[in-house]
Amino acid sequence: MLLKLDIGDARPLHEQVAGAIRRAVAEGECAPGDRLPPARELARALGVNSNTVLRGLRALRDEGVLEFRRGRGVTIAAAADTRSELAERVRQLVADAARVGYSRNDLVDMIRGMS
Template structure:
């Protein structure tokens, strides 16, 4: 798996790392059960701080895509390709909505409409 980050981007580096992993999982480049590169090695190869990589990995853990274990590293969880694709689509939706100037309430309203109406 090839990681790239753009230091000039407005997207934080940790999020760029997380997005790269999400795409790799969604595209089937990384399979469930496969280990991600060790955070220290990845930080060195990208020329970023170790904590930047760890922030990206922690975000993926919080999203339920990977498991972090001391001594074992970051491992992709089973059933994640579909979830990773969905997360990428959600991030794309949010980005496009911001570019259009939509408020959070407007975006949530659109999602509720897409789900078949609001639920009380």
């Protein structure tokens, strides 16, 4: 898995780490069940602090993209490919809405109105 961070990106580094892993899953570079390298190796390869990588990994765990298993390390979750793609689209929707002046609550109201 080849991950790259963009120094010019305004997003925090941990979000860039999470986004790079999401992208790798969405593009099929990582499949459900695949093991990620240890956080220290990822941090060294990316040139960031281990805590930065761990923060990004925890965010992905909370989204259901990754599973942390004692003794087995960090693996890609079974439903990661669909969750990763959907989560990225939702993030983009929130960003697009903010650009045109809508809040997250406005979006929730719009979605509820569609039912």
